Amino acid sequence: MSDIKETSERTEAQILADLATTRAEMTATVDELFGRVQPSYIMDQTKETAKAKFANFQTQAQITVQDAKDGEPEALKKVGIAAAGAATVVGLIVLNIIRKKH
Numbered sequence: 001m002s003d004i005k006e007t008s009e010r011t012e013a014q015i016l017a018d019l020a021t022t023r024a025e026m027t028a029t030v031d032e033l034f035g036r037v038q039p040s041y042i043m044d045q046t047k048e049t050a051k052a053k054f055a056n057f058q059t060q061a062q063i064t065v066q067d068a069k070d071g072e073p074e075a076l077k078k079v080g081i082a083a084a085g086a087a088t089v090v091g092l093i094v095l096n097i098i099r100k101k102h
Contacts, residue, residue, distance in 0.1 A: 010018075035041055067075030 064075050064078050068079040
């Protein structure tokens with residue numbers, strides 16, 4: 001085994017070049033991580049997530065309403081629950097307004 005020579009010996013220049021590359025990659029990573037913890041970045045990400053979730057909710061609601069129009073029982077049940085919830089919220093708001101006037 002001692003007669004097998006190491007063919008992967010690197011020169012000092014190669015090692016220094018590898019170190020410079022690694023240092024540059026680490027700097028870029030640290031800069032990216034620093035950017036991700038900035039409040040403005042977090043706020044922008046939160047807004048984008050909320051927009052995407054709302055768009056998904058809106059699409060699902062449209063599908064459910066269309067299914068309810070087509071007479072699908074599960075969709076009718078969901079629309080009924082949503083309508084009852086909306087009526088309850090409106091009723092509570094009206095009740096609160098009436099109580100504040102008296």
